Amino acid sequence: MKPKDINELIAENARRIQKAKNETPEAKATQTSKGKLTARERISILLDDLSFVEIDALASHRKDYPESEKFVPAEAVVTGYGTIHGRPVFVFSQDFATIGGSLSKMHGKKIAKIIDMAAKAGAPVIGINDSGGARIQEGVDALSGYGLVFYRNSIYSGVIPQISLVLGPSAGGAAYSPALSDFIFMVEGLSNMFVTGPHVIKAVTGEDVDKESLGGARVHHAKSGLSHFTYPNEADCIKGVKKLLSFLPQNNSELPPKLATKDDSNRVSMNLRDIVPVDTQKGYDVRLVIKEIVDASDFFEVQPDFAKNMVIGFGHIGGDTVGIVANQPNHLAGCLDIDSSDKASRFIRFCDSFNIPLINLVDVPGFLPGVAQEHGGIIRHGAKLLYSYAEASVPKITVVLRKAYGGAYLAMCSRDMGADMVLAWPQAEIAVMGADGAVKILYATEIKNASDQAQMVIQKTEEYKSNFLNPYIAAERGYVDSVINPENTRTYLVSALQIFSQKSEQRPKRKHGNMPV
Numbered sequence: 001m002k003p004k005d006i007n008e009l010i011a012e013n014a015r016r017i018q019k020a021k022n023e024t025p026e027a028k029a030t031q032t033s034k035g036k037l038t039a040r041e042r043i044s045i046l047l048d049d050l051s052f053v054e055i056d057a058l059a060s061h062r063k064d065y066p067e068s069e070k071f072v073p074a075e076a077v078v079t080g081y082g083t084i085h086g087r088p089v090f091v092f093s094q095d096f097a098t099i100g101g102s103l104s105k106m107h108g109k110k111i112a113k114i115i116d117m118a119a120k121a122g123a124p125v126i127g128i129n130d131s132g133g134a135r136i137q138e139g140v141d142a143l144s145g146y147g148l149v150f151y152r153n154s155i156y157s158g159v160i161p162q163i164s165l166v167l168g169p170s171a172g173g174a175a176y177s178p179a180l181s182d183f184i185f186m187v188e189g190l191s192n193m194f195v196t197g198p199h200v201i202k203a204v205t206g207e208d209v210d211k212e213s214l215g216g217a218r219v220h221h222a223k224s225g226l227s228h229f230t231y232p233n234e235a236d237c238i239k240g241v242k243k244l245l246s247f248l249p250q251n252n253s254e255l256p257p258k259l260a261t262k263d264d265s266n267r268v269s270m271n272l273r274d275i276v277p278v279d280t281q282k283g284y285d286v287r288l289v290i291k292e293i294v295d296a297s298d299f300f301e302v303q304p305d306f307a308k309n310m311v312i313g314f315g316h317i318g319g320d321t322v323g324i325v326a327n328q329p330n331h332l333a334g335c336l337d338i339d340s341s342d343k344a345s346r347f348i349r350f351c352d353s354f355n356i357p358l359i360n361l362v363d364v365p366g367f368l369p370g371v372a373q374e375h376g377g378i379i380r381h382g383a384k385l386l387y388s389y390a391e392a393s394v395p396k397i398t399v400v401l402r403k404a405y406g407g408a409y410l411a412m413c414s415r416d417m418g419a420d421m422v423l424a425w426p427q428a429e430i431a432v433m434g435a436d437g438a439v440k441i442l443y444a445t446e447i448k449n450a451s452d453q454a455q456m457v458i459q460k461t462e463e464y465k466s467n468f469l470n471p472y473i474a475a476e477r478g479y480v481d482s483v484i485n486p487e488n489t490r491t492y493l494v495s496a497l498q499i500f501s502q503k504s505e506q507r508p509k510r511k512h513g514n515m516p517v
Helices: 006-021 025-032 039-046 105-121 140-155 172-180 198-205 211-215 217-224 234-245 271-275 286-293 338-353 371-376 378-391 406-411 435-442 444-449 453-467 472-476 486-499
Strands: 053-055 077-084 087-094 125-131 162-171 183-187 192-194 229-231 300-302 310-317 320-327 358-364 396-405 421-424 429-431
Touching: 039 077, 039 087, 039 125, 039 234, 053 105, 077 105, 087 105, 105 125, 105 140, 125 172, 140 172, 162 172, 162 234, 172 192, 183 217, 183 234, 192 211, 198 211, 211 217, 217 229, 229 234, 271 286, 271 486, 286 310, 286 320, 286 358, 286 486, 310 338, 310 486, 320 338, 338 358, 338 378, 358 406, 371 378, 378 406, 396 406, 396 486, 421 486, 435 444, 435 453, 444 453
Parallel strands: 087 125, 125 162, 162 183, 162 192, 183 229, 320 358, 358 396, 396 421, 396 429
Antiparallel strands: 053 077, 077 087, 300 310, 310 320
8 A cells, every 4th residue: 555645644634633623513503502602612712812722632432332423523522721811721611512512531531631731831720611411321431530530620729720611511420520620600591500400309309490490500609609700691701711810820839910000009098988887887888998999999709699798809909919808798787607608718718829818808796696507507617717817828918997896806817817917997896796795794783773774774885885896905905006097098908918928927737737617
């Protein structure tokens, strides 16, 4: 047989690669009919133009499939690397148009390889999930494919940022890779995540529920807390991923990118005097405070509809990326509860993993009371918040806006929980508890014996407020570094971030701690 010349070999390679891309009208129609983009269209929108380099396009599964499934283009997952705003990222995109995006052993190997490469290169990995689940033809080999991915999600946690887009079904074991990543993005009416589907639930428990009500984007965004960001369409969702990456370093050895800003570091914001009422019985939206202190009022909130009594998210102050954790008096008076403790503690640990300083805005009256909270484990969940702050070694700056009572204040990063700087506004109330509860305990006998008990309560309440509900006792003891005017908060934060930019702490040598979970 005459050997093929180089042109024939190149043509053969091009034919194989083109076939593996599965860019047929039928494949596109499969996605279009569901209102979805194709796997490759998603990558094209996500990455900078012409930056995508595909890996393992010709990978193939074992050959004992039925004849009709001998060839599975790209093993139903597109993998490779490219750039976003010029910064390297690695990406995989499951192809639902190919055998339902089902995961085989080779499919799992391709994803595992990309995650390994991302870790070696010190770059984020972005997973676009759209899969019907394990490829049943492969049995336990498919399970092995999932195991390869889950293991890497776990060991590279805190090493490189891991971001998951769920742009279709992600059911059963498939749901756990996104759950192990740092952030999950979902699209309304498109994304579904659940361990057991509606049919199984109906058969086992008798409950009748559809996919959207069981594990749709809004459910996970507002109820379960699994999703961090939810968007109305894929294009906006992908824009959100790019926005998130703009705040993050490439890996745990780097600092976040510093952005040039025209926002004056010494900008005075008189609006802050009016946003936070001195009257502790009145609520307000703490996000208005945040927007006054971050650069250009640009605050990227995380999980905005879950545990609304806690606000978390990213911003820049003086060009530096910061993670912001704030009590929200507009919801449950800003009390800490089970969900808000979980929400904040995971965010704190992410920021600490990737060298992002923490700004803590405190207005907390305590832990939410109630039998449901106690039986649900508020002690255990609240302990996560304490643990996360104590463990975090990044710069931690706490600003007491108003109420800071008891153990809840400790859980919001007081001086003794590791805050590097504690600032307080003049209306701050730093105490073991509020006036009403304290007076009933401290002066119970006097009130009981008083001829006018109501007047005695009023008198003792005013005395308690005057003597204890202010920032000055804490400042006298050194628990507060400075009592500042609200309008100067941004200036103090910029200064504190600069002075602690080279912060270094020595911790006891250990394998790892045992965080309450």
